[in-house]
Amino acid sequence: MDDFTFYEFFAGGGMARAGLGPRWRCLFANDLSAKKAAAYRANWGDDHLHVGDVHEIGPAMLPGLADLAWGSFPCQDLSLAGAGAGLSGKRSSAFWGFWNAILALKAEGRAPRTLVLENVCGALTSRGGRDFAAIGEALSDAGYRFGAMVIDAALFVPQSRPRLFIVAVAEGVGISPGLAGEGPLAPWHTKALVAAHAGMSDAARENWIWWRAEPPRANVATLADIVEDAPQGVRWHTARETEAVLALMAPLHRARIAAAGAAGATCVGAVYKRMRLDATGAKVQRAEARFDGVAGCLRTPAGGSSRQTLILVDGASVRTRLMSPREAARLMGLDDGYRLPANYNDAYRLAGDGVAAPVVRFLADALLEPLLGAARPLVRRAG
Incomplete structure (x- = not known):
């Protein structure tokens, strides 16, 4: 089967990997949490897993030339419920560790062809929009064109979970007209996103893309559909x-x-x-x-x-x-074959910290695979 390759930073239990699906081959994954890494191993093995601080990841640890680097970096300092430290905060500053790894790859001529950054919508307004502008400036300075979408997981699963997704493409990746629009498009470009775009530098806005995607028409399950008859752990x-x-x-x-x-x-x-x-x-x-x-x-x-x-x-x-933990996992779009930690809090935290897998699949269908398919011939998987 044809495949794409990816790095999964801040991998947690591998929910981005679950969403990307079998066409995508993981080259590298990392997380700081030993407990989340244990869940990752239980579901995906540990051939490509590194457990440690993202600030310590260098290019020698990142094999090959990845089609995608996915980064669901910590949200605590960007969240409306947080203390407002932003990208300089103890947790959310991990973005810069991720970004330093991307810049090191670029210096070697191995910049990933696409990037996806996922976070809470508070990243749009954090520190008066300066954090979002800083991310845009970093992407633009590195030669990436980029845009953002706000996608609510409720379009796919019975959970209200709006999240910000920044999708960036490297130089040389063609963008077909059907993937980009002339301006904001509902429901993806909210008032907060439009305002954050206006607050970026002129140089960053020159590299901005208003991504287009057809809204999904899936028949979304209801909360009653995911409730367990005999729940475990509660x-x-x-x-x-x-x-x-x-x-x-x-x-x-x-x-x-x-x-x-x-x-x-x-x-x-x-x-x-x-x-x-x-x-x-x-x-x-x-x-x-x-x-x-x-x-x-x-x-x-x-x-x-x-x-x-x-x-x-x-x-x-x-x-x-x-x-129950299984119900929480179902709300994240994980099938019942996904192995959860035995401890209630560990399992619930794994789900609550993750990215909804069906949203990842939607982005892969709507943007990533069309972009990458136009950028290069796909490589046949050996064996």
Whole structure:
């Protein structure tokens, strides 16, 4: 079968690899976390896996000439929930380690033909847009043309998960007219993205591409479709525990529970705990329910409030429990053959820190493979 080659930086459990699929051959993968590396090994082996700091990766560790370098770099310092340190922060500064490796490859004439950078949408506004501008400046200075898209995983799986994807192409990679437009295109180019584009330097904007892609027409599963009948690693709450969850709800969300009970059928919803301001301006924890068939965005379980709760309403009966690790994996588009860590927090963190595999496949179909297919003849895989 024909194949493309790639490096997977910040690989986690290899969800970009899962999304790219069998046409893509991994040359190198890395992650700093030993626990995530263990999950990667369990699913993909460790022939090409390096566990360590991205700042220590040099060109000698990166074999061949890759068609793609994928980098889902840490989001904590760019997230709206973070401290706002941006690309100079302890975690998100890992982008510069990735970028130094790309520049070293370029110096050897081995710059990857395409790059994909994935992060939270907060990267568009972090430090008043200066971080996004810095990334654009770096790409432009290195001779890459680039553009960005905001893609919500809810187009493919029942999880609300909008993420920023920056897609860059090296010199010599042709772009057919059908892949680029004259200006912003919904739903990919949001107001925040357009504003971030306007804040870049003139030189960076000269290398900007308004990527085009047809929205998917997939029949997306609902939250009820991914719920396990016999979940592993979680239990149903006691009546007292369920009442404690309901007690955190504002009247609007209690009304949603009542409406679901009056619907005459079992309703499956998701509950997420958030900090809200009350009438006095004080911060209080609230539980918010949704019954639109979509879960909220998975997050990493730093505490109980980061984990989503499932709620089943059947008439007057209300049951709650934590979302299981397998359900979280399904929300990321991973099939049930994907091997998860045995520990609940490790498995949930692996999912919450990852990239939704079907979004990766969409980008490969819509942009990466057409770009690379035009750039060179494909290489036949030996054997």
